[in-house]
Structures are given as C-alpha cells and as structure tokens.
Amino acid sequence: MTTEEEALVRANDRSHVFHSWSVQGAINPMPVAGGLGSEFWDYDGKRYLDFGAQLVNLNLGHQHPALIAAIHAQADRLATIQPALANDVRGELAALVTDAAGESFAKVFFTNGGADANENAVRMARLFTGKRKVMAMYRSYHGSTSTAISLTGDPRRWANEPSDPSVVHFHGPYPYRSPFYSDGPEQETERALEYLEQTIVLEGAATIGAILIETIVGTNGVLVPPPGYLKGVRALCDKYGIVYIADEVMVGFGRTGEMFAYQAHDVVPDLVTFAKGINSGYVPLGGVIISRAIAEYFDDKMFPGGLTYSGHPLACAVGVATFGVFERDGILAHVKDMGERVVEPILKGWLEKHPCVGDVRGVGLFWAIELVKDKATREPLVPFNASGADAAPMAAFVAACKAAGLWPFAHFNRTHVCPPLVITEEELRRGLAIIDDALTVVDRALTV
Ligand code: PLP
Numbered sequence: 001m002t003t004e005e006e007a008l009v010r011a012n013d014r015s016h017v018f019h020s021w022s023v024q025g026a027i028n029p030m031p032v033a034g035g036l037g038s039e040f041w042d043y044d045g046k047r048y049l050d051f052g053a054q055l056v057n058l059n060l061g062h063q064h065p066a067l068i069a070a071i072h073a074q075a076d077r078l079a080t081i082q083p084a085l086a087n088d089v090r091g092e093l094a095a096l097v098t099d100a101a102g103e104s105f106a107k108v109f110f111t112n113g114g115a116d117a118n119e120n121a122v123r124m125a126r127l128f129t130g131k132r133k134v135m136a137m138y139r140s141y142h143g144s145t146s147t148a149i150s151l152t153g154d155p156r157r158w159a160n161e162p163s164d165p166s167v168v169h170f171h172g173p174y175p176y177r178s179p180f181y182s183d184g185p186e187q188e189t190e191r192a193l194e195y196l197e198q199t200i201v202l203e204g205a206a207t208i209g210a211i212l213i214e215t216i217v218g219t220n221g222v223l224v225p226p227p228g229y230l231k232g233v234r235a236l237c238d239k240y241g242i243v244y245i246a247d248e249v250m251v252g253f254g255r256t257g258e259m260f261a262y263q264a265h266d267v268v269p270d271l272v273t274f275a276k277g278i279n280s281g282y283v284p285l286g287g288v289i290i291s292r293a294i295a296e297y298f299d300d301k302m303f304p305g306g307l308t309y310s311g312h313p314l315a316c317a318v319g320v321a322t323f324g325v326f327e328r329d330g331i332l333a334h335v336k337d338m339g340e341r342v343v344e345p346i347l348k349g350w351l352e353k354h355p356c357v358g359d360v361r362g363v364g365l366f367w368a369i370e371l372v373k374d375k376a377t378r379e380p381l382v383p384f385n386a387s388g389a390d391a392a393p394m395a396a397f398v399a400a401c402k403a404a405g406l407w408p409f410a411h412f413n414r415t416h417v418c419p420p421l422v423i424t425e426e427e428l429r430r431g432l433a434i435i436d437d438a439l440t441v442v443d444r445a446l447t448v
Pocket of ligand 1: 055112114115116118141142144214219247248249250286
C-alpha cells in the first residue's frame, strides 16, 4: 500500500532530484523509510538485507550507535571549522589513519570522497616526480571528477571523453579471462608484470609520474591480484622512479579483513587513497595517506590544492569512532571468519551446483560471482556494458533477489557479495540462501 508520505518522497524525487549515472526519465528510485545494521526498509515495511553495503561504503551498517553518538557529540562541541585551522578530531583521525597504514606514512590530506582523493594523490605524484603521465588499469573505477574519470578503465569514462591525454591504460591480471593467455595465477603475474614493464618502457619511464591501482579491483569484478603481482608493481615503480598510488577507496577499512588490503600483499605504496569505510559514509570523507618522503617534499614547497571541507570535524569524529568500534568489536577478525568459514565454502559449492556460475573469487567480505551462459566457453551471461533487453537475464536475477528481501550488488554479468562488515552469521547465511535461489532462476532460463 502506498502511503501519503511515500508518495511525497517519490514525487519530490522524480520532480527535483537529478540522479547519478542515470537516464533521468527511465528510473524510479525506491523510497527508503529507514535502516538498521545490515538491513533497510521501504514504506511498506518490506526489509532488504543490504548485500552491497549501499555503495560498498556502509562498513559498520546503518545507524551504528557509536557513530551516531560521535556525530551528536561533535555537533554539540563544534560542527565545522575551516581546514587552515588545527582541529582536535581531525588531527586525532590523521594520527590513527597513518598508524594503521604503516610506519612509512606520515600525513593525511583529507578530501570529501574517493574521486577527489585520487585527484589529489595524482597532483602530489606529479609535483613530487616532475612527471605528468599516469598509468591506470582497464577494468577500474577511480571516481567521476575530471582526472579520476580519465583514470577510470570502464565504460563510465567513455561518456566523459575526451579525457586527460596524460593517462595511459594497461591490462591488470584477471586469471579467469586472462588478457595474457596465461595458464594460471603464477604465469598471470609473470606475464602481467612483463607487459607492464614493456608499457612503461614504450611510454617512456621519464614521462610517467604515477601508477594508480585499486589494490583489489572493485566494481569491475573483485579481481584479487595473484601472488607477487603488487610486489612486482612496487619493484617497477622503484626501478623507474614512479609513485605507486593504491586506491583503497572500496577495500580500505576492513573490507578484506585487513585494515588496508595492500597489507596482505607484502607491499607498501607511496600514496594510499581512501573514503567510504573510513566512517561508513555517515558524513562524506575521503583522503590521501602520504609517505614520509612525499610529505617531506612539501615541507618547503606549496601544495597547490585544497577543499573547503577538508577534514570536516563531523566526518572526522565519525572516523575516530570507527577506529574505536573496529578495536572493541574485533571487526577485522569477524570479516576474516565470515569470509573463510561462511562465504567461501558456499560460493565455491555454487561452482558445482549452478550451471550459470562461471567463477567465484574474493576475500573477507568482498566476493564476486561471475555468471555465464556456458561454463565451457565462459561466455558472459550478459554482454559487457549490457543495458536494456541485453541485460534482461541479470535484471531477472536482481528482481528475484529483491522479491525475496535482498538488495544485491549487480554489475554487468556479476553479482558481488559485499554486505556491511557487521553482518551476523545468520543474516549472511540467509542472504546467501536468497542468492542461491535467484541463481536457480538464472539456471532455469539457460536451459529453456
Ligand atoms: N575509487 C574506487 C575504487 C571506488 O570504488 C570509488 C567509488 O565507488 C571511487 C574511487 C570514487 O569515490 P567517490 O564516489 O567517493 O568519489
């Protein structure tokens, strides 16, 4: 039943809200009445388990009492202050973040989100090296502002072109659909690094200031780098005087069971960009974690960049509270446990059970299920960048999930399992059972 309140939300939205990444007349966003933990609900009280954690940012779930309390307390003390002044929570959060990132990091430049974090990381790298070109991967997403969308290696860039001509794209590892025709992870690492080095040499190492890589490619497929790949990238950056920027906007702050995903790959970047999980998006916040060497470079040189809301106290207070919750509730251990004991065995079982499941991969609470028409040929269930009628089989999967009370993350021919990190085992198993049933719907469509 449609309530008057819901009708008003819908009417205002349709008349006055201009939405991201949409044909405005083709959408009808669902009005949301509330949320708690890993669920949110509509105006009829229908509840959805949030298996995308909104946009993979809601790491501590909806309405976490400690985060809400931090906003209230900070609002009572000092709701805002400009970035040129020193502020207690801003400094406290910067110290917590640099400590968590590792001893080679000294400072944090705060931004409003992930795109501007990448913009500013690239700006720093260009100034530090005196070299302008930046390399980034195909199958990547780095944000929708000017440089960040140029760096992006997926169709969201196409509609924004012509893009920054100083960006060079390259293929990263993707063992299931190897661009290097490799026969497994070891060869994938070897060939991907060989190809990257050739690209650097042919582009001219003397022109390349930075390589920007999502530590684990997020929206474009939860592509966990095979062993040794990131170490190899680090070595190439050292060899050719290139700044290694790790985009940890999606994977940072616990998504993989580490505070930062690079920490499982025995590698230390020069700059790390973050957003989303730093404070679960309760108040917009992102930033760049800066190595000691790059921070010192700016000790006697001006950094030509800034944002009115850099290090906003409300946002930083939620960040500080987030660290408290991680510590108190053992979030990282919970993520590892849920990933290893619950998600991984269930998803791997689907490889046998479901004709439409071609590949499953991931770590912690960050997994992709890649759907195919045919396991042998690996033909994707829907074409790359499918929309409209072409995307119908995925739309049917999404509809089946939603009808059963789960809000899935779906992109091209994949669904991702990336719920809030606070999800309980019962909720996780319930959600996976819903996906299991929805996959059966896809299987059936394949055989008719
Ligand atoms: N980098 C990655 C890896 C992301 O996943 C995103 C957003 O999804 C961004 C950057 C951009 O962040 P924002 O939307 O906060 O600008």
